[in-house]
Structures are given as structure tokens and as C-alpha cells.
Amino acid sequence: MSRENVNFQVEERSGRITRARAKELSESGGILCSSKSSGVQKHILRANSKRMASDDIKTCSGSSHGLPNKRRAVLKDVTNISTKGFDKNCRNVSNIQGAKTTRKVSSKAKANAPSNAPEEILGAEEDANTRLAEDLSKIRVVESREVSLRETLDEKERTEQTRSLTSRECGVSDMILSVSSEESIPQPNEKYMAPQRSAALRDRGVIDIDSNSKCLQSCSTYAPDIYDRIRVTELDQRASTTYMEQLQQDITANMRGILVDWLVEVSEEYNLVSDTLYLTVNVIDRFLSQNYIEKKRLQLVGVASMLIASKYEEICAPRVEDFCFITDNTYTKGEVVEMESEVLNILHFRLSVPTTKTFLRRFIQSAHASYKVPCIELEFLANYLAELTLVEYSFLKFLPSLIAASAVFLARWTLDQSDHPWNPTLEHYTGYSVSQLKTVVLALHDLQLNTSASSLNAIRQKYKQPKFKCVATLTSTKSVLSLF
Structure with missing residues (x-):
């Protein structure tokens, strides 16, 4: 067997030559099982393996020799994906395609590799795959960082917008509050402030009916302002x-x-x-x-x-x-x-609209201020006298507040003729003096006595009932004209 045949057989064989294989070759006359020949064979195999490993490394590094340029194209595509930053869905698809291509290239490299390639070739391929995996992981890390950074920036922008809107709203609300506090909300009137008001009323001999009021419906805190407004309304309507x-x-x-x-x-x-x-x-x-x-x-x-x-x-x-x-x-x-x-x-x-009944409640409360015990007959009698005016068309020329004050005046005089029915407390809360009540009181007294002999007796019959203390039967024995 010639030397060329020996070399051909050596190159055709792959892997290590065992003792059994060497014995078989020696018997067949192919290779002598000597230390020298084995050293030459090892030298030849080592040289071939180094040459193939260097070619494989060059191919992985992008050389024009060795394997085709598919691996370079895959790496180029991966590089383009990482630098251009396509949409997230496109990136995922490219990553998947790149991974599949890499697997195909590695499998083709293994298939095209010589059968007698040593372990160094496999090691080089593993190193290339490892570097590719590291590049892909870096790309994913960069993508995740970009996404998180973008979300962080969006969140900061929304936060800044919210803060700016909040500051604007706060500014507007502060402006509204400042304007309303200075202009819209009326400032408390000194004469209606509780301590000053009570002291001023005591100096004038007037009893403050709102200071100790326990009735929530009387609105004692705002009653003076309310009735001042009602006095204006009765003139308009x-x-x-x-x-x-x-x-x-x-x-x-x-x-x-x-x-x-x-x-x-x-x-x-x-x-x-x-x-x-x-x-x-x-x-x-x-x-x-x-x-x-x-x-x-x-x-x-x-x-x-x-x-x-x-x-x-x-x-x-x-x-x-x-x-x-x-x-x-x-x-x-x-x-x-x-x-x-x-x-x-x-x-x-x-x-x-304010009616006579609206003022009658306030004025009866003022009349009760001078009594130690509230007089129920006074309330019924004042209501009776006020209702008598509803039937009479001639009483339309009098204001409801004036009729209510006159009814309280005549009711007090009918129940108690030992003292004058008018006092500073009633004059303060009704706003009428004795002289202003004269005309209405005299006309109301005629209705009480029924001097015109009217046949309209529904109101009289109503207040003759015991539930109203039969106040319709009460009359004054003394002349009312002497009070003026």
C-alpha cells in the first residue's frame, strides 16, 4: 500500500485509532503499528484539525471562506433590529426568525463539517452560539429598558400635566374663594351679632327673643335678617x-x-x-x-x-x-x-309671598317675651282677629305686617286691660309705633264687635270651639280709643 493510500485512508477515517483498529490495519498492510507511524499520524490529524478549526472560526467571524454567508446575514439582521428599534411586535418576530435561522445554520454547519472533525470544532460552534445568545439577551434587555424608560417618561408627563391642572384649579378656586369672601358673602352686621345685639337691646329696654330661643324652626340666628327681607317683599307682591x-x-x-x-x-x-x-x-x-x-x-x-x-x-x-x-x-x-x-x-x-300669618308668628313670640308663662289664649285670639280681615275687601289696603301687629295689640288689650298692650319689645320687632296702629286697631275692633252685623260667621263659629278656648266670645269692656 502506497503512502498516498495511507493518507487517504487516514483522512477518510474519523475519530481516534484504537489498538484493535491499528492491529487490523497492520494485518491488512495499511498502517504499521509503530510509535513513529502513530506519531506521524497524530501530527497529520492535529494539523488537519487545526486547519479546519481556523476555517470554522473565520466563517463564524464573517470571513468569505468556509461556510456560506447565511450566518452573516442572520447576524446583520439581528444587528439591524437592535439598532433601528422597530415596533415591539416586529422585534419579537425578528428575534424568533433569527433564532430559527441560527439553529438552521448550526445544524447545516454540523452536517457540512468533516466526519473526522475533532472536539475543537464543536467547541468553536458552541462558543459562537453562546455569543449569539448573549447578543440576543442583550437586545432583549435593551428593549425592556427602552420600554420601561418610555413608560416612565409617559408617567412623568401625565404626573406633570396632573400637577399643572391641579395647580390651575387650585388657583381658580383660591381666586373664587377670595372674591366670594370679599364680595359675595355678606359680612356679619354688627347689630345682629349676639353679644352686641343683646347689650344694645337691653339698653333700650327690649327683650332679646332670639338669644334663648330653643325652637329650631324659628331660625333665631338669622331671624332678624329674614324678617327684614320679608318686610321688603310684602311691598312688591x-x-x-x-x-x-x-x-x-x-x-x-x-x-x-x-x-x-x-x-x-x-x-x-x-x-x-x-x-x-x-x-x-x-x-x-x-x-x-x-x-x-x-x-x-x-x-x-x-x-x-x-x-x-x-x-x-x-x-x-x-x-x-x-x-x-x-x-x-x-x-x-x-x-x-x-x-x-x-x-x-x-x-x-x-x-x-308673605301673608299676615307669616308676621303673626314673630309678633306673638315678641308678645310672649313679657310673660313668664306663654298665654295660649293670646295666640288664639290674635289668630281669630287676623282671620276676620280675610273676609273684608277693605283690609286689602293695609299691609299684612300692619294687620298682624294690630291683631296682637287688640288681643293683648282684650285679655288684660290693666296695662298698656304695647311695649318697647313689640315696637322693636314689629317696627310700628302706637300711633301707626291706630287706624287698623279701630277697624279691627269693629270687626270683633261685629258692628256691621255681618252674616258671614264661618270664622266666628270656628273660634267658638273649645279647642280654640272660645276666644270668639271675648270682647273688651273699655274703649280702645283711650289707648291712643
Whole structure:
């Protein structure tokens, strides 16, 4: 066997030559099993392995020799992905494709590698795969850092925007608060501040009825301001005092009195509060002051007005059918509802108006301030005298507050004639002096005595009941004219 054949066989064999294989070759005449020949063989194999390892390394490093350029293309694609920073989905797809290509290239490298390649070739491939894995992990770390950095920047921007908006809102709210505190919110009036007010009232001989008030409904803290406002309102929302002569031609003052007297009986039938009765009469007078009405529809106006007042004042107002029934079905439900709408439109839905009852509560409280024990007869008698004026058309020319003050004046005089019924406390809280009450008190005293012999007795019968202490039967023995 020639030397070239020996070399061919050596190059064709792969792996280590064992003793059995060497013996087989020696017997066949291929290779002698001597130390020299084995040294030459080892030298040849080592040289071949070094050459192939260097070629493989050059191929992995991007050389033009050895394997094809697919591995370089894969690395170039991976580098482009890491530098250009495509969308997250594109990056994931590229990473997957790069990993698959790497696996294909490594498998092809293993397939194309010579069968007699030593362990160094496998080590070089493993080193290349390791570096590629490290590059991919670095790319993922950079991508995750970019994403986290982008999220952090977005969060900072949102935080700054929120802070700027909050600061603007705070600035606006501070501006509103400063403006409202200086301009919109009224400053406390010194005369209504509790300590100064009580001291000033004591100096004038006036009892402060709001300092020790335990009734929450009296609104003692704001009562002076409230009643000052009500005194202005009663001047603005008054009925005409001459609408019977100037506007109405088919009805008279006597017809109005008959209607009011009947409504008193209706309010008693349905147990309505006195506020409802006062508001009903107020609505009737204001409506008749602006709208002409025929005699046959006057009762319809009264029923619709009481329906409106009941809805405004009562907790459980009577139904429309109840008012139709009380009129003996003279009017249908549709007619009552239609008149209700007409009245509300004429009055522009202005129902929060001060009546005599509104002032009577405050003035009776002032009258009780001089009593050690509240007098229930005083309250009933003052209410009785005030309700007598509802029937009389002539009392429209007097303000509700003036009628209430006159009713308290006459009631005190009727119950106790040993002392003058007026005092500084009543004069302070009513705002009327004795001389200002003279005309109304004298007219009210005539109603109490029924000097005109009126047949409208619904109110008198109402206050003759024991639940009202029969105050309608009380009269004064002395002349009221001596008080002025």
C-alpha cells in the first residue's frame, strides 16, 4: 500500500485509532503499528484539525471562506433590529426568525463539517452560539429598558400635566374663594351679632327673643335678617286695593266675602292649616287684580286657588276630585285643572309671598317675651282677629305686617286691660309705633264687635270651639280709643 493510500485512508477515517483498529490495519498492510507511524499520524490529524478549526472560526467571524454567508446575514439582521428599534411586535418576530435561522445554520454547519472533525470544532460552534445568545439577551434587555424608560417618561408627563391642572384649579378656586369672601358673602352686621345685639337691646329696654330661643324652626340666628327681607317683599307682591272698582264688573266685594267665608268652611272640612287659607285668599286677590272673571266662574277660581295653596303648604293635599265634590260637582276635573294652570300662569308661579300669618308668628313670640308663662289664649285670639280681615275687601289696603301687629295689640288689650298692650319689645320687632296702629286697631275692633252685623260667621263659629278656648266670645269692656 502506497503512502498516498495511507493518507487517504487516514483522512477518510474519523475519530481516534484504537489498538484493535491499528492491529487490523497492520494485518491488512495499511498502517504499521509503530510509535513513529502513530506519531506521524497524530501530527497529520492535529494539523488537519487545526486547519479546519481556523476555517470554522473565520466563517463564524464573517470571513468569505468556509461556510456560506447565511450566518452573516442572520447576524446583520439581528444587528439591524437592535439598532433601528422597530415596533415591539416586529422585534419579537425578528428575534424568533433569527433564532430559527441560527439553529438552521448550526445544524447545516454540523452536517457540512468533516466526519473526522475533532472536539475543537464543536467547541468553536458552541462558543459562537453562546455569543449569539448573549447578543440576543442583550437586545432583549435593551428593549425592556427602552420600554420601561418610555413608560416612565409617559408617567412623568401625565404626573406633570396632573400637577399643572391641579395647580390651575387650585388657583381658580383660591381666586373664587377670595372674591366670594370679599364680595359675595355678606359680612356679619354688627347689630345682629349676639353679644352686641343683646347689650344694645337691653339698653333700650327690649327683650332679646332670639338669644334663648330653643325652637329650631324659628331660625333665631338669622331671624332678624329674614324678617327684614320679608318686610321688603310684602311691598312688591301685593294685590291691587282697587281691582273691584277698576277691573271687575261682574263680581262685587260682597261676593268675594261670601267666597272666602265658604273657603274657611272647606279648610275646616279637610283640616287644612291656617297658612293654606291665608295663601288661598292671597292668590285669589292677586289673580282678580290682573284678570277679568265672570260671576259664574268665581267659585272655580276659589277652588283652584285652594288647590294650589294646598299643594304648596300641606303635606297631604286634597285631590282634585275632592274639590269637585265639595262644589257638588258644579265643575268637572278638567275645568279645575285648566283654571289651576291659568291662575299659575297669571301669577308666574310666585307663591312664596308673605301673608299676615307669616308676621303673626314673630309678633306673638315678641308678645310672649313679657310673660313668664306663654298665654295660649293670646295666640288664639290674635289668630281669630287676623282671620276676620280675610273676609273684608277693605283690609286689602293695609299691609299684612300692619294687620298682624294690630291683631296682637287688640288681643293683648282684650285679655288684660290693666296695662298698656304695647311695649318697647313689640315696637322693636314689629317696627310700628302706637300711633301707626291706630287706624287698623279701630277697624279691627269693629270687626270683633261685629258692628256691621255681618252674616258671614264661618270664622266666628270656628273660634267658638273649645279647642280654640272660645276666644270668639271675648270682647273688651273699655274703649280702645283711650289707648291712643
